[in-house]
Amino acid sequence: MSTSPAATVPWDRLIEPDRVHSSLYTDPAVWEAELERIWYRTWVYVGHESEVPEPNDYVLKSIGPQPVIMSRDRQGEIHLLLNRCSHRANLVCDAPKGNSSAFRCPYHGWTFANTGALLGYPFSSGYGGRELKSELGLARVPRMDSYQGFVFGSFAPDGPSLAEHLGAAAGEIDRLVRLSPEGRVQLSAGWLQHKVRANWKMLLENETDGYHPQFVHASIFAVADSGIGELYGEKSTAVCRDLGGGHTENDLRPEFRRLGEPLRWFGTTPERLPDYVTRMRAAYGDDAERILVEGSPHVMIFPNLFIAEIQIFVLQPVAVDETVQHVTAIQFAGAPDFNRRMLQQTIGSVGPAGFLLADDSEMYERNQRGVQVRRPEWLVLKRGLHRERLDECGHTVGDATDEVPMRAMWAHYRSLMEDRR
Amino acid sequence: VTEVEQFLFLEARLADEGDYDGWEALWTDDGVYWIPANGDDIDPTSQMSILFDNRSRIALRVRQLKHEKRHSQNPKSRLRRILGNVEILEGDPSGAGEDAVVGANFIVYESRERGTTIWGGRTEYRLRRVDGAWRMARKKVMLVDNDRPLATLAFIV
Numbered sequence: 001m002s003t004s005p006a007a008t009v010p011w012d013r014l015i016e017p018d019r020v021h022s023s024l025y026t027d028p029a030v031w032e033a034e035l036e037r038i039w040y041r042t043w044v045y046v047g048h049e050s051e052v053p054e055p056n057d058y059v060l061k062s063i064g065p066q067p068v069i070m071s072r073d074r075q076g077e078i079h080l081l082l083n084r085c086s087h088r089a090n091l092v093c094d095a096p097k098g099n100s101s102a103f104r105c106p107y108h109g110w111t112f113a114n115t116g117a118l119l120g121y122p123f124s125s126g127y128g129g130r131e132l133k134s135e136l137g138l139a140r141v142p143r144m145d146s147y148q149g150f151v152f153g154s155f156a157p158d159g160p161s162l163a164e165h166l167g168a169a170a171g172e173i174d175r176l177v178r179l180s181p182e183g184r185v186q187l188s189a190g191w192l193q194h195k196v197r198a199n200w201k202m203l204l205e206n207e208t209d210g211y212h213p214q215f216v217h218a219s220i221f222a223v224a225d226s227g228i229g230e231l232y233g234e235k236s237t238a239v240c241r242d243l244g245g246g247h248t249e250n251d252l253r254p255e256f257r258r259l260g261e262p263l264r265w266f267g268t269t270p271e272r273l274p275d276y277v278t279r280m281r282a283a284y285g286d287d288a289e290r291i292l293v294e295g296s297p298h299v300m301i302f303p304n305l306f307i308a309e310i311q312i313f314v315l316q317p318v319a320v321d322e323t324v325q326h327v328t329a330i331q332f333a334g335a336p337d338f339n340r341r342m343l344q345q346t347i348g349s350v351g352p353a354g355f356l357l358a359d360d361s362e363m364y365e366r367n368q369r370g371v372q373v374r375r376p377e378w379l380v381l382k383r384g385l386h387r388e389r390l391d392e393c394g395h396t397v398g399d400a401t402d403e404v405p406m407r408a409m410w411a412h413y414r415s416l417m418e419d420r421r
Numbered sequence: 422v423t424e425v426e427q428f429l430f431l432e433a434r435l436a437d438e439g440d441y442d443g444w445e446a447l448w449t450d451d452g453v454y455w456i457p458a459n460g461d462d463i464d465p466t467s468q469m470s471i472l473f474d475n476r477s478r479i480a481l482r483v484r485q486l487k488h489e490k491r492h493s494q495n496p497k498s499r500l501r502r503i504l505g506n507v508e509i510l511e512g513d514p515s516g517a518g519e520d521a522v523v524g525a526n527f528i529v530y531e532s533r534e535r536g537t538t539i540w541g542g543r544t545e546y547r548l549r550r551v552d553g554a555w556r557m558a559r560k561k562v563m564l565v566d567n568d569r570p571l572a573t574l575a576f577i578v
Contacts, residue, residue, distance in 0.1 A: 096459075096568070188467075189467065189468055189469050190458065190459050190463070190468045190469045191459075191469065192458050192469050192471060192571075193569060193570035193571065194570065194571065194572075194573070195570035195571060195572050196572075196573070197535060215490075216492065218488075218490035219485045219488035219489075219490040219491040219492075220485050220491075222488060222490070223481060223484035223485050223488055224481060324570045327469075328469055329469060340466065343466070343467070343469070344473070346469070347465075347469060347470050347471075347472070347473050348473075348474075348478060351458075351469070351471055351472075352471060352571045352572060352573050352574045352575075353456065353471050353472045353573075353574050353575060353578075355481075355482075355485060358493035358573050358574075358575040359490075359491065359492045359493050359575075361493070361573045362492045362493040362573060362575075363492065365535055365573075369534075
């Protein structure tokens with residue numbers, strides 16, 4: 001007899017290669033299984049090292065519904081601590097960010113270092129001389145690792161390494177940081193939190209769905225006279241790709257290579273960002289041209305980190321039918337003129353009032369109401385099945401508007417849910 | 422003060438009723454419409470805001486709202502708002518020359534298929550006389566919950 005939530009769900013009957021069942025978005029038992037098998041097991045993106053730049057900086061983050069403190073200690077080392085006093089379970093940290101060497105619980109004054117170590121507790125004679133400090137520190141996320149400053153945590157004490165988890169998606173993070181003349185991103189602009197009444201997978205699937213932009217974003221593309229829609233059209237040479245491990249992308253490089261203009265991917269020209277372009281050429285020499293032509297990745301790193309060219313989105317599921325999407329503008333070290341433009345473009349596009357994301361979120365919520373309609377029960381993932389192919393690296397790719405990413409995500413999801421470990 | 426209040430009530434009604442052209446006509450040529458996030462006094466040139474529109478972006482927003490594929494406002498939210506605690510904070514309410522800065526608290530009651538949402542906060546308006554009529558040069562909307570997860574708000578706040 002298993003008590004595993006995942007063992008109670010008939011995954012093979014709900015997830016087929018070309019369709020998935022509505023209950024995956026609505027069933028509380030599926031949600032419980034996801035907490036067990038995904039949010040409290042696999043590597044989950046937590047935060048970026050640039051959010052705690054100085055010793056003793058901290059930020060409140062999350063792994064799914066769990067509040068996590070990401071702190072940098074006096075020596076510069078980063079910690080992921082659970083926000084729960086080891087005495088009576090009060091929350092030890094309230095502020096969304098700050099600088100402090102210690103967290104003091106307001107309930108009985110227990111004090112913890114930003115490494116998680118218990119520093120002291122009032123009236124210690126009440127414990128009969130027993131020393132509690134070594135056994136009652138703050139709980140830690142069992143595993144933590146980072147890549148290019150992106151910090152991930154896993155509640156599983158062992159399992160695949162972060163490098164194994166990221167696989168080919170690591171190369172997309174490399175592409176992103178290469179757009180900084182100093183090779184670093186800085187997530188310093190603060191976060192919007194956008195709350196939607198939809199299952200988190202509605203958002204996940206939408207992030208690399210190349211079929212929706214021309215329809216969902218028709219209004220802003222029309223009034224802003226934008227060419228973005230054509231990147232996701234029938235004639236586009238862009239591709240969508242299964243990067244393995246549930247990670248997926250829309251690779252727009254074929255279109256930008258065809259156009260061959262530096263910074264076209266950002267809708268501008270080198271003349272308008274002279275300082276940035278000069279610094280890129282100084283940093284990368286002959287490679288700068290190619291980097292500036294190809295632009296930034298559009299990659300969904302399973303389960304919660306979406307790098308969308310100039311924005312970082314973090315998906316935080318809080319209930320089976322509620323998700324918070326956190327979003328900030330990417331800022332590149334050594335690119336002040338570019339950073340100002342990216343921030344203003346991001347503010348216009350994303351969040352609750354964004355030209356793009358307000359309409360995406362309307363779709364998530366309409367979808368969530370739709371999956372509660374009783375028939376036809378299934379969501380269809382057939383688009384582009386007949387034209388899937390392998391690229392030179394052996395990854396499955398499809399045309400720009402195909403559903404390769406959704407099929408890839410669901411196949412990985414099912415493997416996690418059916419894992420017998 | 423009454424005249425200033427009448428202007429604020431007009432602006433509120435045009436926003437509630439989705440009279441986008443009428444609402445856009447209330448702006449000066451250098452208007453700035455701003456909804457900060459994570460506090461009321463952030464620097465919008467280095468930090469994320471919920472909305473930070475210069476005059477051309479206000480026009481773009483209005484054009485999008487008038488487009489039938491602005492799905493998050495088609496159908497439009499049904500809206501009614503109450504303004505209160507109107508205070509002249511700076512300047513001359515008679516409008517003889519300098520701008521007037523006016524503060525007011527608000528509650529917006531929003532209904533759409535998602536459900537009912539109540540939004541609350543304080544707005545600071547910078548008002549200017551242009552050809553004898555009041556116009557908005559700046560509208561800064563400080564939502565009380567701008568540091569928390571917020572639902573979609575594609576209507577004019």
